[in-house]
Amino acid sequence: xxxxxxxxxxxxxxxxxxxxEPASRPxxxxxxxxxxxIGQAIGWVVLVAFVAWLLWLFLDNPNLDMAVVRHxxxxxxxxxxxxxxxxxxxxxxxxxLVIGVIVGFGRLSAVRVFRTAAWLxxxxxxxxxxxxxxxxxxxxxxxxxxxxxxxxxxxxNQVMTPFVAGVTALALHxxxxxxxxxxxxxxxxxxxxxxxxxxxxxxxxxxxxxxxLPQALRVMIPPAGSAFVLLLxxxxxxxxxxxxxxxxxxxxxxxxxxxxIELLLVATLWFLLVTSVAAVGQRYLERRxxxxxxxxxxxxxxxxxxxxGRGTSRKAGARA
Amino acid sequence: xxxxxxxxxxxxYGTEQVLKGVDLSVADGEVVCVxxxxxxxxxxxxxxxxxxLLPDRGHVLLDGELVGRRARGGRLxxxxxxxxxxxxxxxxxxxxxxELFPHMTVMQNLCLAPVIxxxxxxxxxxxxxxxxxxxxxxxxxxxxxxGRLSGGQQQRVAIARALMPDPGVLLFDEPTSxxxxxxxxxxxxxxxxLASEGITMIIxxxxxxxxxxxxxxxxxxxxxxxxxxxxxxxVLDRPRSERVRTFLERV
Ligand SMILES: Nc1ncnc2c1ncn2[C@@H]1O[C@H](COP(=O)(O)OP(=O)(O)OP(=O)(O)O)[C@@H](O)[C@H]1O
Ligand SMILES: [Mg+2]
Numbered sequence: 001x002x003x004x005x006x007x008x009x010x011x012x013x014x015x016x017x018x019x020x021e022p023a024s025r026p027x028x029x030x031x032x033x034x035x036x037x038i039g040q041a042i043g044w045v046v047l048v049a050f051v052a053w054l055l056w057l058f059l060d061n062p063n064l065d066m067a068v069v070r071h072x073x074x075x076x077x078x079x080x081x082x083x084x085x086x087x088x089x090x091x092x093x094x095x096x097l098v099i100g101v102i103v104g105f106g107r108l109s110a111v112r113v114f115r116t117a118a119w120l121x122x123x124x125x126x127x128x129x130x131x132x133x134x135x136x137x138x139x140x141x142x143x144x145x146x147x148x149x150x151x152x153x154x155x156x157n158q159v160m161t162p163f164v165a166g167v168t169a170l171a172l173h174x175x176x177x178x179x180x181x182x183x184x185x186x187x188x189x190x191x192x193x194x195x196x197x198x199x200x201x202x203x204x205x206x207x208x209x210x211x212x213l214p215q216a217l218r219v220m221i222p223p224a225g226s227a228f229v230l231l232l233x234x235x236x237x238x239x240x241x242x243x244x245x246x247x248x249x250x251x252x253x254x255x256x257x258x259x260x261i262e263l264l265l266v267a268t269l270w271f272l273l274v275t276s277v278a279a280v281g282q283r284y285l286e287r288r289x290x291x292x293x294x295x296x297x298x299x300x301x302x303x304x305x306x307x308x309g310r311g312t313s314r315k316a317g318a319r320a
Numbered sequence: 321x322x323x324x325x326x327x328x329x330x331x332x333y334g335t336e337q338v339l340k341g342v343d344l345s346v347a348d349g350e351v352v353c354v355x356x357x358x359x360x361x362x363x364x365x366x367x368x369x370x371x372x373l374l375p376d377r378g379h380v381l382l383d384g385e386l387v388g389r390r391a392r393g394g395r396l397x398x399x400x401x402x403x404x405x406x407x408x409x410x411x412x413x414x415x416x417x418x419e420l421f422p423h424m425t426v427m428q429n430l431c432l433a434p435v436i437x438x439x440x441x442x443x444x445x446x447x448x449x450x451x452x453x454x455x456x457x458x459x460x461x462x463x464x465x466x467g468r469l470s471g472g473q474q475q476r477v478a479i480a481r482a483l484m485p486d487p488g489v490l491l492f493d494e495p496t497s498x499x500x501x502x503x504x505x506x507x508x509x510x511x512x513x514l515a516s517e518g519i520t521m522i523i524x525x526x527x528x529x530x531x532x533x534x535x536x537x538x539x540x541x542x543x544x545x546x547x548x549x550x551x552x553x554x555v556l557d558r559p560r561s562e563r564v565r566t567f568l569e570r571v
Binding site: 293 | 370401405406408409412413415417419420421422432433436437481482485489493529
């Protein structure tokens with residue numbers, strides 16, 4: 001019943017057994033095995049087969065006339081519709097950004113009445129279907145036949161063309177989402193940054209513009225990019241007020257030649273192209289505002305697609 | 321160089337009174353270390369000195385001039401933001417978490433404020449920044465982004481940034497608490513050098529050895545008041561109050 005060797009332990013050096021030497025060094029291969037990823041291979045086969053089957057459904061379908069698709073892809077009216085769709089999206093995005101930034105900062109204001117007004121805005125425009133908002137703006141004349149005050153007024157329908165109504169509805173709706181994106185971006189910047197800026201004697205305006213927004217943008221660009229892609233697609237909703245967009249034009253043609261599916265396919269192809277370009281733009285912006293994760297300040301080309309030519313630079317610059 | 325006076329300063333966050341009548345004077349060129357347990361109100365005290373907070377009661381003065389407020393018609397009025405910003409240039413602040421601007425290079429971090437205030441031309445700012453970076457031992461890091469620097473290097477950049485407008489007072493809020501132990505020394509040695517050059521410094525710190533070495537005076541705070549103050553040997557070796565003694569035993 002003696003306690004285990006505490007007494008003799010003292011400051012005696014504990015002896016460790018020497019690492020056992022293998023009697024002889026066994027022959028070991030140097031090459032690393034390259035396993036064949038059988039699971040992944042099956043996945044690829046299934047994916048390719050599935051996509052091929054979908055394409056075949058389209059291409060080898062007696063009800064689908066690819067010649068009509070080809071013929072209408074560059075139809076003058078389709079191209080005009082495409083231009084209108086882009087105009088809708090770009091105008092609505094610009095106006096939406098301006099309003100959204102103001103509303104977003106309103107939601108963060110120290111002044112309660114601003115916060116409430118901004119919250120109300122977001123609540124209204126996010127809580128009603130976009131298509132309803134488009135219809136409301138498009139039919140504004142039913143509610144207010146004349147616009148303006150006193151001697152200065154005109155027929156509502158002269159101002160609220162389908163284009164103006166569509167842009168207004170899309171912009172106000174987009175602004176509500178931008179406002180939320182701005183709010184989350186700005187709150188993602190640590191409070192200490194504002195304190196440091198104040199301690200340096202920087203004004204609110206300089207602090208926001210030079211310090212908070214550039215940092216917030218990194219967080220804001222991915223959701224803002226998604227919002228823009230969504231907006232691009234949502235422009236097709238102006239078909240309900242005959243907005244003259246891509247889908248409206250496609251349907252107009254279809255109503256004459258009865259090739260509904262073919263013309264929907266034409267619209268689809270153009271949307272795929274346009275949204276893909278937008279996605280590339282988003283990636284470029286993301287990289288641009290990711291400056292702090294690079295080792296050195298960026299010199300050299302800053303044009304879109306720049307990353308395609310410098311395949312490894314992204315990895316080299318990523319935080320270790 | 322500047323002097324700082326706090327007279328009967330009280331401050332509450334909502335209903336919680338954090339400072340309950342603090343009197344503290346820091347003379348020209350004096351180095352004061354503020355110690356005390358967590359929640360004592362040390363950070364709050366520093367924020368009052370550069371008007372990041374305004375006291376509910378009492379007065380904060382820089383070189384005999386009210387900070388963030390102005391007396392008119394027998395009342396205290398908040399100073400216009402513009403004037404507060406001018407005052408803040410005379411006060412440098414160094415934070416526990418450095419608070420460098422991560423999207424700007426070291427050089428841009430240093431030059432931003434003086435150039436925006438038009439106190440220096442960009443060329444003058446760069447020249448001054450280069451000199452200050454050399455002084456904190458980072459002459460080769462101009463173009464680095466803060467994320468690429470070690471904690472100790474970042475804090476030394478932050479000190480250089482605080483020195484850019486040539487402030488009369490430097491405030492430090494636990495400047496080494498966020499650092500790995502082996503990086504603490506390089507920051508303290510920069511601070512030690514500044515202290516020997518006669519700039520007024522108020523340092524909140526848990527580094528008692530450092531405080532003993534550089535402080536002209538040690539201030540012990542607890543529960544929103546100054547419990548004890550005196551030269552380091554007095555406060556650290558022969559504290560009069562029980563609270564200081566138990567605090568020193570614990571650290
Ligand atoms: N912005 C704030 N809002 C509400 N309460 C706060 C705020 N900042 C600090 N407090 C409270 O005020 C008290 C004092 O805080 P302060 O940061 O000044 O303490 P401190 O002495 O610096 O402590 P530490 O050593 O932990 O940094 C604490 O109880 C804290 O919870
Ligand atoms: Mg603190």
